[in-house]
Each structure stands twice: as C-alpha cells, then as structure tokens.
Amino acid sequence: MIRVSILGGSGYTGGELIRLLSFHPQIEIHQVTSRSHLGEYVHQVHPNLRKVNSLKFSDPGQLEPVDLLFLAVPHGEAQKKMDDFAKLAPKVIDLSADFRLQDPVLYEKWYGQMHASPQWLSKFVYGLPEINREAIQHADYVSGVGCNATASILALLPIMQAGLMDDSSPVTIEIKVGSSEGGASVNDGSHHPERSGVIRTFSAFGHRHTAEVVQAFGIQKLWLTMTAVDLVRGALATSHLQLKPGVVMKDLWKAYRAVTQENPFLRLVNEKRGVYRVPEPKVLAGSNYADIGFAYDQENNHLVSICAIDNLMKGASGTAVQCMNLMMGWDEMAGLNFPGLHPI
Amino acid sequence: MKSVICLECEAEINLDAGVEKNEIIVCPDCGVDLEIVSLDPLTVDLAPMEEEDWGE
Numbered sequence: 001m002i003r004v005s006i007l008g009g010s011g012y013t014g015g016e017l018i019r020l021l022s023f024h025p026q027i028e029i030h031q032v033t034s035r036s037h038l039g040e041y042v043h044q045v046h047p048n049l050r051k052v053n054s055l056k057f058s059d060p061g062q063l064e065p066v067d068l069l070f071l072a073v074p075h076g077e078a079q080k081k082m083d084d085f086a087k088l089a090p091k092v093i094d095l096s097a098d099f100r101l102q103d104p105v106l107y108e109k110w111y112g113q114m115h116a117s118p119q120w121l122s123k124f125v126y127g128l129p130e131i132n133r134e135a136i137q138h139a140d141y142v143s144g145v146g147c148n149a150t151a152s153i154l155a156l157l158p159i160m161q162a163g164l165m166d167d168s169s170p171v172t173i174e175i176k177v178g179s180s181e182g183g184a185s186v187n188d189g190s191h192h193p194e195r196s197g198v199i200r201t202f203s204a205f206g207h208r209h210t211a212e213v214v215q216a217f218g219i220q221k222l223w224l225t226m227t228a229v230d231l232v233r234g235a236l237a238t239s240h241l242q243l244k245p246g247v248v249m250k251d252l253w254k255a256y257r258a259v260t261q262e263n264p265f266l267r268l269v270n271e272k273r274g275v276y277r278v279p280e281p282k283v284l285a286g287s288n289y290a291d292i293g294f295a296y297d298q299e300n301n302h303l304v305s306i307c308a309i310d311n312l313m314k315g316a317s318g319t320a321v322q323c324m325n326l327m328m329g330w331d332e333m334a335g336l337n338f339p340g341l342h343p344i
Numbered sequence: 345m346k347s348v349i350c351l352e353c354e355a356e357i358n359l360d361a362g363v364e365k366n367e368i369i370v371c372p373d374c375g376v377d378l379e380i381v382s383l384d385p386l387t388v389d390l391a392p393m394e395e396e397d398w399g400e
Contacts, residue, residue: 253355
C-alpha cells in the first residue's frame, strides 16, 4: 500500500480520482484538498462517494508528505509551485495542461504566455501510456492528457504506428464533446438553457489540445474542430486522412489489431451487426476503455478513423491512474476494470 | 481445434468440433456472417446479411 494525496479534489477530475483510488487495491488516500470546500465531507461535493469513505477536504497549505501526489488544480497553477510539490512526494502526476508540452516555445505558442517553470518541462513525461508506456514506467513526474488530444491521438495511433499515412496530406479531426469537459466551474455558455440541446462548434481550429497531437506525431497540417453536443460525459474524435497508395483493408485490420493487442484499454469496434457498429462514447461512461474503429474509401485512399472515450476517464483521471500503475510497477489495469454500462 | 480466416477482417475463427456444411458462423471481431461451404478442405464464404437501418 502507498499513501497518495490529491491537490484540488473538488473538480470533476478530482472527483473521478477519488472514486477510482477509493477502490484501488494498493492505495490509501491521505488528503484531498479544496480551498473553497475546506472542512466539508468529500461526498458533499461528489455525491456518488457517500459511504465510500469519510474523507474531508483539507487546506492545500497543509499538505503532508506522501508517496505520490496528484495535482488536479486549474491550468497554470501547478507550474507556479512545482518546486514545493516535488518536496512533498517523490512521484507527482499533474492532470493539468502545465507539463504536457516538452518545448517551452510550443507551450507559449499554444497557451499564449511564457511557462513559469520551463526547467520542469523536460522532467515530465507525457502521460499517455499508449504512446509513452516505457518512459512512464521509469518516470517520477508524469503529466496529464488533454481529453480531445487523447481521443485524437488514439484515433490516429494505428495508422501512425504502421506508417500507413500519406505524410504530405493534411489531417482533419472533428471532435464532439460533452459538457463535463468544461470543468466544474460555470460560464454563460454552460448555463442550462444555453447548453442543453446544443450542437455548437466552439473551436473550429486552434484548440490547445492540438499541440499534444502535434507533439505526439509531428503532423504539421492538422486541424481539430471541437463541437459541444448534448452529453455530460464523452468525446468522439472522427479523423479524416489520406493513406499511402496501395493500402488495402487487410493492412488496416492488421494495424488496428496490433494496437488493441498491445494496449489493454484499447478495443477495436468495427462491427457488421448490431447497433454499436462503430465507437460510441455512450457505453464508455465511467470506463477507462477507448474504442477505436475505421472505415476506408480504398478507391481514394481516404480513411475515417474514429475514437470514443469518456473524457473524464481515459481523457483525464483514468489515464492518470493507469500512469500511476505503470510508475509503481503494478498491473496496468489495477482499479480500472469497470467496462461501462449498457443500457445507459 | 479447426479454424478458418474471416474473409472480411482476416480474424482467425476457432470452430466447434461438430461444425457442419452450410452452417452459418459469426466472426467475433467484425460480426460478419460466414457460411461453411466445404468441410474438406475447410472453406467459408461470405453469407448474405440482411441490411439494417441500424444507426438512424
């Protein structure tokens, strides 16, 4: 057993971390902090955790040393105090965007400001096991992942790994996202009468998560388009790309099978029967699985590759726990076996 | 154990010992219907599937 604490436990990703870690066989949660909910029981903010534990929110200024520290504070906060956090725990996983990009120039380009602790960027490993498993296993500092970036990277992974993409052609990824992606704080657009029932494209291109996909694969002509849909949880990335001449269906089946066999949380969904023939986030709520699938216009070498995830799980807290398992040398799937619900 | 390769997705499909000619089997990976058209040699062919308005 190891002791872990969560800095910033009142948000949605913090709540998911508490839920997952409460049932993890190797974990004792020591502290969960929240400045705005100091002294309240955790279940008073995350009602699904009632009777799961008796934790109360602690003062973030009173954090005690632990074996591993999760940072689930808003973007921009962790980078200001990383030196202090490193003194509290030998291993740190930061769920924010602060340490996802290795290059400070890339960070400044996409986040519009200089990084407060650029010396820390190279010490962090980008925390997506499907592209960084070995590095994560040997890391003390691991970043979180962007949910849209995760869905996009996993949609492209089989093709990039097999070297089937025509590198001279651009890649376009349309991503439909649920409202929990916006976090627990509100804005005018999240007000129920304004958000309910929408199909709203809120970022046609230039979304910050694009940088993570660029970093992962080096694709220069890449556009991610974000569209809010009437879901609470879920992200669906539908990517369009050109393949090299001569690629046939059996090459694609081989490429997709390879990544699903190598990665325990990737599932290939390309069915000829039933209702769920392509990946769909609906059945992944609460699950760390990512479903991937494809359709191929062989006449034009045009591929549509699809990935569905729960943005709070595979796109955030689930992957963070998966990284913890790898960093600690445990079973990669420990505490993450929930397959989702059907019907839901 | 006998096995065949799916004509649609090239998955290896393990067959029950008592499989019979003209039996329809389902690929566990892609869900396509395959008909056993010969037992010796063991051969399958794509079986016609009913079109469904599955996602609308």
